[in-house]
Amino acid sequence: MLFGFLTFVRIAGSAYFTTPIMLSFFRLIAAFEMPLMLVSVMKYISGVFDVRLSATVYLLGFNLAKQGSVVIFSTIAGGMYASMGFQTTYIFLATSVLIITLISCFTLKNDKKIEAPTEEQFSGVSLAAK
Secondary structure, three states, X not given: OHHHHHHHHHHHHHHHOOOHHHHHHHHHOHHHHHHHHHHHHHHHHHHHOOHHHHHHHHHXXXXXXXXXXXXXXXXXXXXXXXXXXXXXXXXXXXXXXXXHHHHHHHHOOOOOOOOOOOHHHHHHHHHHHO
């Protein structure tokens, strides 16, 4: 979630603040985005796949999908930039990221279930403490 909101802020900021110093500032937000994304991806991969396969799945699955996405979306963004201009394109991209992030807030679920401790667990703790 934090990655999505940081991406939105970075893209929207780049649309409105077009001086070189401000663009540099908003580009630096990516320094916080990338670790969040990589940790999330690796956590997902290690939770779904065997841990011994995590590096292979990351390299083949995630990186291949990421590079393919770059080719597809850069072509679309370049066409938008040529037809609509810089600011309109970035506002559209920022709005798209915000909508997807907000949808994710309501559709993603936490796989970890917090269960209340049983009486056996309480009695085991009290016996161990004696």
